[in-house]
Structures are given as C-alpha cells and as structure tokens.
Amino acid sequence: xxxxxxxxxxxxxxxxxxxxxxxxxxxxxxxxxxxxxxxxxxxxxxxxxxxxxxxxxxxxxxxxxxxxxxxxxxxxxxxxxxxxxxxxxxxxxxxxxxxxxxxxxxx
Numbered sequence: 001x002x003x004x005x006x007x008x009x010x011x012x013x014x015x016x017x018x019x020x021x022x023x024x025x026x027x028x029x030x031x032x033x034x035x036x037x038x039x040x041x042x043x044x045x046x047x048x049x050x051x052x053x054x055x056x057x058x059x060x061x062x063x064x065x066x067x068x069x070x071x072x073x074x075x076x077x078x079x080x081x082x083x084x085x086x087x088x089x090x091x092x093x094x095x096x097x098x099x100x101x102x103x104x105x106x107x
Contacts, residue, residue: 020067024076045076
C-alpha cells in the first residue's frame with residue numbers, strides 16, 4: 001500500500017474505522033511521535049511473548065478487518081506482517097518515518 005493511501009486512511013475517520021492499525025514501536029518511541037487515536041494498537045515486538053498467544057487465539061484482532069502494520073523504518077512492521085500473514089494482514093505500511101515525512105508532519 002502506498003504511504004499516501006495510508007495517510008488518507010488515517011485522516012478519514014469513516015475509512016479509518018474499517019481498519020486495524022498496529023504500531024509495533026516501543027513505548028519510548030511512541031513518546032516522541034505517534035499517530036493519535038485509541039484505535040491504534042501498540043504491540044511492541046519486544047513483548048511478543050505476551051500478545052502473540054492472544055492473537056493466535058483470536059482475542060486481540062478482528063479477523064474481519066484489514067490490518068495495517070507500521071514501525072519506524074519498516075523492518076519490525078514487516079516482521080509483524082509476516083507473523084499475521086494469511087489471517088489478519090491486508091497492507092504493509094512499513095515506515096512511520098515515511099508517514100511523518102510524506103503524509104503529515106504533525107503525527
């Protein structure tokens with residue numbers, strides 16, 4: 001998915017509500033900059049031992065909603081997408097940096 005499409009989804013409340021957005025960055029990274037909203041789920045990869053079993057059992061994510069993953073530069077969101085592939089992932093966003101630079105600098 002092009003980063004500009006993701007930017008449009010984030011800005012459009014009705015469209016945004018049809019997706020699940022997972023930010024896999026660490027809490028200290030979110031403190032610096034994040035996409036606001038209670039609908040953005042923070043699942044740091046460093047705590048995957050906590051949330052991975054819950055995802056596998058279907059307790060965290062909605063299998064009927066497309067899932068968009070992001071992180072700072074794209075590597076961790078790719079790892080998350082690979083974990084979720086086939087059941088939850090619709091689009092791989094990759095880089096929060098790209099969102100910040102290309103979509104909106106105030107996130």
